[in-house]
Every structure is written in C-alpha cells, then in structure tokens.
Amino acid sequence: MLPPGKIPPEKLRELVFNHLGARGERVIIGADLGIDAAAIDFGSSILVASTDPITGAEKGIGFYAVHINANDVATFGARPKWFLVSILLPENADESLLAGIMEELHKSASKLGVAIVGGHTEVTPGLERPIVVGTMLGEVDQEKLVTSNGAKPGDAVIVTKWAGLEGTSIIASERSGELERAFGREFVEKARSFIEMISVVEDALTANEVGVHAMHDPTEGGIANGLHEMADAAGVGFRVYRERIPIREETLKICGFYNLDPLALISSGTLMVAAPKEQAKAVVEALRGKGINAAVIGEFVEDPGVKVIVENGKERPLERPESDELWKVV
Known part of the structure; x- marks a missing residue:
C-alpha cells in the first residue's frame, strides 16, 4: 500500500516515468525525479x-493553490503569468465554499500579476473536503533558465526564510484549539500568519539575477526531502549542518508538542538554492537586501551516496522522509 503524500521515487520510476506519451520535440526539460x-x-x-494539487488544507486553499504553483515556476527563473485551476467540491457543498475559494484565487493571482485563464469546477462524489489542482505557466528568457537538476559538486546549499513555514501555518490553523490552550492565542495567530511568507517568487528571481546553478521549492517532506530531490536530480550528494538551518521558534514548539521533525515538515515559503561557492555570499546578500532571510546550510558533494547532516559535531545519514510530518496531525 502506498503511504499518504508523494509517491516514493522508486515507484515513480516503475509506474510513472516510463509512461509519458510521445516525445515532445520542443521539450527542454520534462518529467523526472526532483523536477517540479x-x-x-x-x-x-x-x-x-507546473501543476500541483492542494490536498492537506481546507482553510486558505485558493491562496495555497496559486502560490505553490507559482513557486515551482519561479524556481526555473521564470515569472509566473497564467494560471489554470480545477476545483473539486465535496457533495452538499454550499455556494459560499466556492465563492470563498474563488475570492482567494483572485486575490492571490492579482497580487502576483497572474491571470486566471481557465480551468474546471465540479461537485465530486466521495470527497470529504475540497481539492484544488492548479497549473501555472510562466516565461523566461533562454539565457536565464535555471533547472532544479543543475546542482554541482562544491556548490553551496542556500535556504531562504525558515524551514517548515507552510506546515506550521497549516497545523496552527487546523489544531488551533489545543495549541491555544498550550501556548496562547497570540502564539497561534503568529504561527498561522506564516502563510503570508509562502511565496518564493521574489526569492527565486532575486537569486537568479546574481547567478545560481539550481533552485528548488521544498514542499512535501520539507527540507530533508528537498535536499534528496535536488541531489537525486543532479546525481550528487550533500552535507548540511543542523545548526545552520533556520527554524522559527513557533515551528520548533509546535513540532515538539506533536513530536514532529521540523526538517520533514512541508516547507513551501523556503527556497533551496545551489550556488557556486564563490557566488554564495553575493546571493545571500542580495536576498537579505530584499528583506528575505537567507543562510548557507552546507554544500553539495560529488559522491551521490553521501547524504548526511552534521549535528552536535557528529555526522549521520539524513534519511528521505517516507511521508510528510503534516499527515500525522491533520
């Protein structure tokens, strides 16, 4: 039986990537592991x-749909411009549910300068809550195209903002009652507000202007899975340092409360960058100049068998999460 969340890489190779239709003559980058x-x-x-569904949240689902898909397009150095969306509603859904989703989609797309150009809307038997599936289209000059499989040995691993932002916001929204009893309403409201940092469009376009080899938006499985995806896509390994990975206090407390690993918690809002070592400082400074927190957390290495994290001076393998920590609590 398959676990909740993303299909494991070995099953993608077995069941998905050998059934991709005709070869597209103008396709520069197609479907593959770690390619968003x-x-x-x-x-x-x-x-x-890029296309992605929103399945793990109901509150703010339209907001998430726009920004998650825009993020994937931006990691290729492209500016998001056009959006198509399929909205699947549960049986007995009220019109207000659809109206609310559309208002979120409209506001979020408008903020990014994105036009909603089509899609599909239906009531779907068997659903317990709505699902929104988005497809974002963007455009970039040929010389500025960046891929998620371009990391090279010796590249610095840079992350923006903080790990687990999306997961923290979702859990704070979905489990607000018990978290308020544990930490107070002000704490929960602050954690919920992390959704406002979910876009990495500015992060990606800023980093790309300086010059990078690869960018990736770590979603399900968080920072840990994102590192594996970037490394697998490029055929390299990595070494990162736990104390360098920026994590908000609210995320640490919520993860501690539910016994979750913040490095395996869905992390939209964080951008992962592979930058030439000599460019890393300039990339971080450019991001911070835009008010975006950024840190170098390690490096990519030549040996693809080396996928490790250093914690308290000791090196250990950083395992790929079987599923996102979010599924344990929502």
Missing part, C-alpha cells in the same frame, strides 16, 4: 509549466 516544472522552447523565450 517543464520547460518548453518557444523560440526567443521558454515557457515554464
């Missing part, structure tokens, strides 16, 4: 396309 978008040659520019 496709890149298609349109001559003077590259069309970047």
Whole structure:
C-alpha cells in the first residue's frame, strides 16, 4: 500500500516515468525525479509549466493553490503569468465554499500579476473536503533558465526564510484549539500568519539575477526531502549542518508538542538554492537586501551516496522522509 503524500521515487520510476506519451520535440526539460516544472522552447523565450494539487488544507486553499504553483515556476527563473485551476467540491457543498475559494484565487493571482485563464469546477462524489489542482505557466528568457537538476559538486546549499513555514501555518490553523490552550492565542495567530511568507517568487528571481546553478521549492517532506530531490536530480550528494538551518521558534514548539521533525515538515515559503561557492555570499546578500532571510546550510558533494547532516559535531545519514510530518496531525 502506498503511504499518504508523494509517491516514493522508486515507484515513480516503475509506474510513472516510463509512461509519458510521445516525445515532445520542443521539450527542454520534462518529467523526472526532483523536477517540479517543464520547460518548453518557444523560440526567443521558454515557457515554464507546473501543476500541483492542494490536498492537506481546507482553510486558505485558493491562496495555497496559486502560490505553490507559482513557486515551482519561479524556481526555473521564470515569472509566473497564467494560471489554470480545477476545483473539486465535496457533495452538499454550499455556494459560499466556492465563492470563498474563488475570492482567494483572485486575490492571490492579482497580487502576483497572474491571470486566471481557465480551468474546471465540479461537485465530486466521495470527497470529504475540497481539492484544488492548479497549473501555472510562466516565461523566461533562454539565457536565464535555471533547472532544479543543475546542482554541482562544491556548490553551496542556500535556504531562504525558515524551514517548515507552510506546515506550521497549516497545523496552527487546523489544531488551533489545543495549541491555544498550550501556548496562547497570540502564539497561534503568529504561527498561522506564516502563510503570508509562502511565496518564493521574489526569492527565486532575486537569486537568479546574481547567478545560481539550481533552485528548488521544498514542499512535501520539507527540507530533508528537498535536499534528496535536488541531489537525486543532479546525481550528487550533500552535507548540511543542523545548526545552520533556520527554524522559527513557533515551528520548533509546535513540532515538539506533536513530536514532529521540523526538517520533514512541508516547507513551501523556503527556497533551496545551489550556488557556486564563490557566488554564495553575493546571493545571500542580495536576498537579505530584499528583506528575505537567507543562510548557507552546507554544500553539495560529488559522491551521490553521501547524504548526511552534521549535528552536535557528529555526522549521520539524513534519511528521505517516507511521508510528510503534516499527515500525522491533520
């Protein structure tokens, strides 16, 4: 039986990646492990396309749908421009549910300068809560295209903002009652507000202007899974340092309360960057100049068998999460 969340990599290879239809002559980057978008040659520019469902949250689902998909497009160096969305509603859904989702989609897309250009809406038998599936399209000049599989040995691993932002916000929203009793209303409201930092569009476009080899938006499985995805896609390994990974106090407390690993908690809002070692300082300074927290947490290494984290001076393997920690509590 498959676990909740993303399909394991070995099953993707076995069941998915050998059934991809016709070979597209203009496809520069197609479906593969650790690849969050496709890149298609349109001559003077590259069309970047990504699709993602929102299944782990009901509150703010339209907000998440726009930003999660925009993030994937931005990691290729492209500016998100057009959005298609399929909205699947549970039986007996009230019109107000659809109206609320559309208002969230409209506001979020408008903020990013994105046009909603199509989609599908239906009431779907068997659903317990709504599911929104988005497809974002963006555009980038050929010379500025970045991929998530471009990390090179010796590259610095840079992360922006803090680990587990999305997961912290979702848990604070879904389990607000017991968290308020444990930590107080002000704490919970602050944790819930982390959703406002979920976009990495500015992070990615800023880093790309300086010059990077790869970028990735760690979603399910958090920082830990994101590191594995970047390394697998590029055929390299990594060594990161636990004390360098920025994590908000609210995330640590919530994870401690539910016995969760913050490094395996869904982390939209964080951007992972592979930058040439000599460029790392400039990338971090450019990000901080835009008010975006950023830190170098380690490096990519040549040996793909080395996927380790250093904690309290001791090195240990950083295992790929079987599923996201979020599923334990929502």
